[in-house]
Amino acid sequence: MAKNILCFSISLFFLIGISSPLKAEVSKCEECHIKVSPKQVEDFKRGEMAKSLDCTDCHGTDHQSEADVGKAQLPAIATCQGCHEEQAEQYLSGKHALGLVALEAMPYTHMQPEAFIEGQKGCGGCHTLGITDQKARGSDKRKYYPYGMDCQNCHTRHAFSKKEAAEPEACKTCHMGFDHAQWEMYSGAKHGVAYMINRDVDPENKHRAPTCQTCHMPNGNHRVFSAWGFLAVRLPEDDAEWMGYRAAILKALGVLDPEGSPTPRLEVVKAGKVARLSKEEFAAERKRYVDTCRQCHSPNFVAHNMKNADKMIKEADKLFAEAIEIVAGLYRDGIIPRKKDAPAYPDLLTFYDVNTKIEQTLYEMFMDHRMKTFQGAFHLNYDYSTWYGYAKMKKDLVEIRETAEKMRQDKKLKP
Template sequence: MNLLKTCTLVVFFSVYCVLHAGNASASTEPDYLGELEYTGAEADKASADGIGGPGLEPITREMHERARNYYSEVYPSAAARALYSDHVGLEKGAGPWQDFYKPKPLHMYWFPSRHYVRPEGTYYDQLLEKYKADQCIECHEKVTPGIVHDWRASTHADPKKSDFFAIRTRQIEELIERDLDKVDCSECHGKDHNELHMPTPDICGNCHPKQVNEYLDEMEYGRPNHVDTFTANVVPPWYPELARQGYLTSMFGCDYCHGTTEKCDICHTRHKFTAAEGRRPEACVSCHMGFDHPDAESYMESKMGMIYHMEGEEWDWDKPLGEIVPGKDYRTPTCQYCHMYQEEGKFTHTLAAKGIWRMGTVPPKSVEFKSSLKDYPYGVKLPPLDYKLDIYSEANRKKREQWIEMCSNCHSPRWGRLYLENLDDMMFEMWKMQDRAHLIMDGLAAANAFDPPVSERDPFPMGEVLADALGPGLLGEGIYNAFKTTGGKVPVYGPILGVYTVFMAGRNNPSHIENIYTNLWFGDKAHAYKGTAHVQQDISWWYGASKVFQRVNEMESEAQKLYRALETDKLLGKNERKRSAGLVGGIIVFAGLVLAGFVVVFRVRKKD
């Protein structure tokens, strides 16, 4: 790799480490919109609850500016924005490896601020000739009638269709200083056909700054969170590695879900954008399902999910979460009710605020590890790989009380506390099993017993450039030296970088036992965690803990085979192994022929 690319990567990762170190500063005198603009009866309505009457939180100028500068909040420096949010079309990728791959055309919709390209071609030019710039609806009724029907059914088409929405629209009108009789295509996509764009959160934030500000607040709680998903998608080295091997399209699923950095319509589907739809569990489950985060399966098949299946169609989904009466409006919680709940009956778009176990992939301090997990994070200084999880920290104790408060809407506080403790104990047990599995891997690595040996397979993803790209300051001296001296051919297993085994297939890399281990900690342990968290017993046991136990035994058996093979190699001499095997095979075949000859002669003589 040339010097320029190396320097770019080093700069990026230096930025990456400090990317979210608190950049927004609050004004000491917030400018509450409309606070001084109402008199008489209107002044009574425009109380501290917000413009237009009680129930509306005030929107400040600072909130509005923060939302409109969304990408400066997510990527505070010019260098970070150049890696992620600055527009480059389809000429190069994003993140530290942007020069190693070109995005697929569909990336313009997954990551529009970076990759969107306006339509071109004869058909598009003919439409522009036939319809004027302000005839969006007339044109799209012919071209894409489905989205027009969705828009006509949306509140955007009639933002004052009820008193409820009229009050909220009035607040937005104060904010943007003009009337809104409808929110048409140009509000979200622009008025110039030569400068069309997709509606990213900064555009949504012009009218919905409160929601975008709450969404941005997720970054305060660290990764994983919805705002950082684009970064988490393109930073891992297996992403460019697969692209280099010609398998970029295979990562469709990663790209589609990790578009939450750029798109509000992951939850509020276009072009209806109804909040009622966003309140239903289905808004979450298309992404939150499957191998490594089976939230959909565990919630939907739990008793809570069963009640939702039987009764959910009768619930009032138009009612805001803050007005829901548990047991009356909802007889069981939804994904949104649990995860958007903050405290004292308040709900926000900061869904990561109560996360304690962080998807269960970071080793906790509360387990006495016997394997090399005790040394995690091995000197790495690169977030989010640079810490062990303290689930009993002051911040996490506060989150625990928030969970208990939320659960107490339907259960006793004692039940909520005991259930959370039960979840913790189950996770400690699963981490002990992972420690046992990790110790197996440590022994194989120390004995160089992997088959084929690490030295005879493809390197770790981007392994030949990682050491130069990151340096010992970020990788730690031990990992840096290992990568530098071997050209990236080092055994990497376990959290979090060891998950590469489900994201690539190099030549003989990963080996069978490495895949078993990854399936154990990244998939089966996740099922045990999510099944327990969502009170789904079969997923907790049969698809979770039970599978973890089975895989540990499978690894122990596989390890014995690898050790025996290593000893056999030593006895025969590895270079002589094939020749010896061929010689032995030849002797066996010759002996078989001789024996067959004797049998034939014996039968002939007997017949005579």
């Protein structure tokens, strides 16, 4: 009997010892933080990591009291990378980790309100992605995006749960709304509806329909990337007619100058991996999607769907190129004055920071309606593709034609 108790105590000792070395008592940090931010501590204690980590593993030990809060470290990707090398490296090789690069490359970012960017109440709320080094941030952290680290975007702090990150809602906070309504599209389309109905009525079989993660993070791969990208401009292009439309778009993006020669912005496109720049690169990204679809659908069915989604981009580009050229004509003829140091061409990357109504319409046609036309096609939401996308592009084009005509007449009357 005594021997059994001894055995039991020894195994208990090892069990506790192995699963939570030195973490038996409540840490100093927790003792105080249970008063400062009680639910936060509870969240952490419920998570998997509380079994073997404590607050200091991510926040360091420099801050010990209310008087030295500024010394608390805020984790960056490298903090998690130390223990989760695979996920961190996959993540860093994907598109998310370039979110800040894309934001800072935009010509008008520095003109936005500070609260909007550094204060993370606008663009900066979603784009503070890819800061790897705690120190780089820590050195000036009150100014340079004080909060916002990548891994918690799907694994919210301090639960850091795998289950939570695997649900499609984990993507919703950013992939929704005006220019990237993937959440609305998916959740209203067959895949999302089938997934969510099954999650409620037959949870064990919910994965008969795909989630965002099924298609974009197959096998839990944290390297998230698409073939077309946000702007849907790839190079080279075999279809000559389509390439004609694309050239107008690339000029309006400032990647080509009005004569069609590459500008320094092409380097930005490369650095931010904004577009696939070889056929091989495009094909490799596309293949990953097709392979996933084929787990549930036949090859012909998948090919048919991909081909027609691609064609929707071409249809959208046809309307958009005409609109760009009308506005470019107004620049060429001096009806819209060119901006200092800028070519006589519309610049789509200025988004809404434009001076004329016609350019506001062009911006909406680009960011809102063209996006919805093709994003809806890939996400099987025919309502978005039609009524919020293609139909609106037609309306934009009519408006742009009429407004341009009127601007020309006004100029004749009041030169």
